[in-house]
């Protein structure tokens with residue numbers, strides 16, 4: 001388990017970067033990795049600190065990083081860095097923590113900072129493969145209930161971490177607009193489908209899992225070691241065309257209803273930064289089957305879940321014109337995952353499929369027990385039958401053109417500084433004409 005706590009997690013630690021103190025997302029205890037372009041500059045690796053970004057390429061050139069990191073930090077993507085052993089990421093984290101906290105580091109490091117507001121964030125890595133799971137059990141139950149009231153969960157759910165292979169080419173970072181997809185839909189009473197713009201566009205509130213060192217083809221990842229294959233987490237919006245999905249999903253699962261775009265936060269919150277927020281996996285309800293041995297590890301059960309609060313908000317065009325703040329649609333905890341991240345990884349590799357550095361996994365929509373913690377509009381509007389009323393008096397069952405979806409999340413623990421993920425935003429544009 002990556003549970004090493006050191007001085008870099010100390011809640012008393014402060015940075016000479018003033019805006020880091022009390023920053024909602026990026027205090028010095030976080031130090032997430034990303035790729036940014038300073039205005040007019042080429043993409044490079046950076047670390048978020050308060051409202052600033054430390055240029056790691058420049059830090060490497062200035063001789064401020066460990067020798068092994070100096071080459072890797074000059075690359076314009078994080079693939080190589082993500083593939084390093086955890087021990088190296090820990091070493092880099094400690095180096096950066098000292099550099100940004102000690103007054104001695106200031107003279108050298110301060111000129112290497114860029115104002116985040118002036119930079120453009122990029123995809124942090126070249127994502128080879130993307131897989132989306134379905135481990136949010138409340139979501140699976142809610143969706144299942146809409147289609148099968150008597151039998152919301154299929155019998156495999158409590159044995160298999162269910163997932164499907166997604167599409168890496170259409171993953172974008174926060175801020176990229178999403179064009180309303182077109183597709184085949186069929187009304188229940190229609191005899192044949194039609195092709196046209198999606199009318200039930202939705203979001204899915206998920207965590208993204210960045211794979212670090214993976215496994216060779218034909219070799220599995222033992223559950224007890226699966227945590228070593230995770231480099232960090234992000235937020236992920238699995239935009240979903242519900243009307244397309246309903247018609248196409250049987251028998252092989254989602255296809256065009258999910259592959260038109262996926263939005264992620266640009267910052268990778270490292271698994272080392274998340275160590276203080278690890279919590280025990282919620283015990284399985286009485287009567288649930290014991291997972292098969294390849295998915296069961298006592299240490300993973302004891303500390304393989306995360307205390308992360310996830311929020312989704314909506315801002316319509318009319319709300320923005322009226323100067324209204326985004327309207328919160330949900331707030332819930334990531335502890336509503338039936339399978340841990342390590343179980344997802346171990347299962348994915350269990351058949352011999354190789355995971356590579358910078359592969360991305362989605363957890364699946366994370367919904368909570370009550371109506372204030374539902375991670376998709378399909379659940380909030382109960383299948384499109386109970387619209388949400390917004391502060392402008394507008395109502396929504398699904399997303400309209402001009403709507404912006406905004407996710408945020410914070411990792412929290414008693415006596416610890418909270419750290420955040422940055423925002424995951426996307427505005428819906430009209431379908432291609």
Ligand code: MN
Nearest residue numbers: 204238364365
């Ligand atoms: Mn999903």
